[in-house]
Amino acid sequence: MTLYRYRAVDPRGRRQEGQLEAAHLEDLEARLHRLGLDLIGARPGTYRRRGRGTLGRRDRILLYFHLEQLLHAGLPLWESLLEIRHGEESPALGDVVTGLIEGLEGGLTLSQAMAHHPGPFPPTEIQLIRAGELSGRLLEILRELTETLKWEDEIHAQTRRLLLYPALLAAMVLGSSGFLLIYLVPQLQSFVRHLGHELPLSTRLLFALSDLLVYHGQALALGLLGLGCLGILLSRWTPRFQDFRDRWLLRLPKIGPLLEKSLLARFARSLALLYGAGISVLEGLQACATLVGNRHVHGGIVRVGEQIAAGTSLSGAFASAHLFPPLMLRMVQMGETTGALDQALRNVAYFYDRDIREQLGRLQALLEPCLTLILGSLLGWIMVAILGPIYDAVATLGH
Incomplete structure (x- = not known):
């Protein structure tokens, strides 16, 4: 072929x-x-992946939504995909739907065709579609997938909106600092030095920092770029460095707890969907472990699966992983006792998502005045360091 x-x-x-x-x-x-x-x-031609080889969340929302609507209207699966293919304007989604249609023509089920196509669908979604096919609940699974992905998209959009202003303010601080130290301060430096007075410490520090950026700025930029490239290569090819990086990210002040809650919310929501669709806990854990994107959390989920396979209770396996916070452990134990594990996990995901939004709001409220204070302090330092010697010279002339 x-x-x-x-x-x-x-x-x-x-x-x-x-x-x-x-x-x-x-x-x-x-x-x-x-x-x-x-x-x-x-x-x-050769196979060319679009983006990172996966469909974007919004493309998958459109696919599942339209597929559920067309199947609900009574169209066969093949014709439904064909209608989506004809009406779709996204080239990436169009290629994927074409591959799914080809798979169905070759005798594959929808879940098998999704797994056969290179990379667009996360393992949890393939597992859910497979469970829907086996249980006859494909429409319900497609509806739940659509709602879950919409919820995730809303959370991510809100997070981006919350962080946009602090990011712009930080960029403004860095840009204005670079302009002042590289262009303005060198023009004033010779004038201040020729005043004939001993320069105060603040002025000497300002001139030293300005000289460092002017004469060695390119070397510093290349060094930082090299370190960044080295970090990216180590992150891709060195498992030990990946473990170190992921643990370090989770220990960052303020950011680490937010990242951990975000990862656990995604894990809880995905496992709830899989378990509610009739997939066993062990299969659900295997599928969810690949989704979290953090090797430390991935290792904890794998340990939970190993403990359950060895005969440990669900709540005991979660507790022995030494990864999950008390709230999640209590909810898992409650779900195990009542038989409503999927609902308990949904509650965990809802609580963490709400907590993340609240903490992001507080962090934004804290970042804005801090960045403004940094910018004001920098400008004040430059003004004092430059105008101080000038004022001293004028005062000396007056005497």
């Missing part, structure tokens, strides 16, 4: 571009015809 990059038109006359595997050009034309597309041109 050869991968072709093709250009085609749909029944509405809109131009479509994508990539599709076929034995030869005639086979490609036949495959596109089954998708309702007329081939314009094609050329062999």
Whole structure:
């Protein structure tokens, strides 16, 4: 099979571009015809992932929402995906839906086609779709996935909005500091030095910092860039460094607890969805462990699975991991006792999400005056360091 990059038109006359595997050009034309597309041109190519190889959250929301609506209206799965393919304007989602349709034509189920396509879907979502197919609750699972992803998208959007102003203010502080120290202070330095007075400590420190940035700024920038690139390479290829980095992030003041709650909220919400869909706790833990994006938390979830497989109770396994806070341990124990583990985990996710929003609001309220104070202090220091010697010289002349 050869991968072709093709250009085609749909029944509405809109131009479509994508990539599709076929034995030869005639086979490609036949495959596109089954998708309702007329081939314009094609050329062999290599597989090209869009972005990081995964569909964005909003693309997945659109896919699950439209698929649930079309299936609810009575359309077969293949026709539903075909309708989504024709109406979709996102090239990345269009390629993925094309791959799903090809999988269904090859005899795969929807979950198998999702797993077969390279990288767009997280393991938890594939597991949920598989559970929905086996239990006959696919519509309900698609609806729950849509609502959960909408909730996550809302939380992330609110977080970005909360951090936008402090980020802009921090950029303004750095930009103004660089301008003053690199351009303004050197122009005043020769004048102040020629006044003939001994310079105070604040002025000497200001001039030293300005000289460092002017004469060695490029070396400092290259050094910081090199350290950043080295950190990225170590993060990708060195497991021990990844462990150190992830533990260090969780121990950062103010930021660490927020990150930990965000990771645990995502884990609790995903496990609640899987367990509520009829997937066993062990399978759910295996799927969720790959989602958290933190090796320290990942290791704790893996240990929980190992303890449960060895015969430990659910609450005992969570407690023995020495990772989860008391609130989560109590809710897991309550869910285990009452048989409503999925609802208990949803409550944990809801509580942590609300707590994260509140703490972000407080952090924003704290950051704004702190950054303003830093900017004001920097300007005050420069004014005093520059104008102080000038004032002393004028006072001496007056005497």
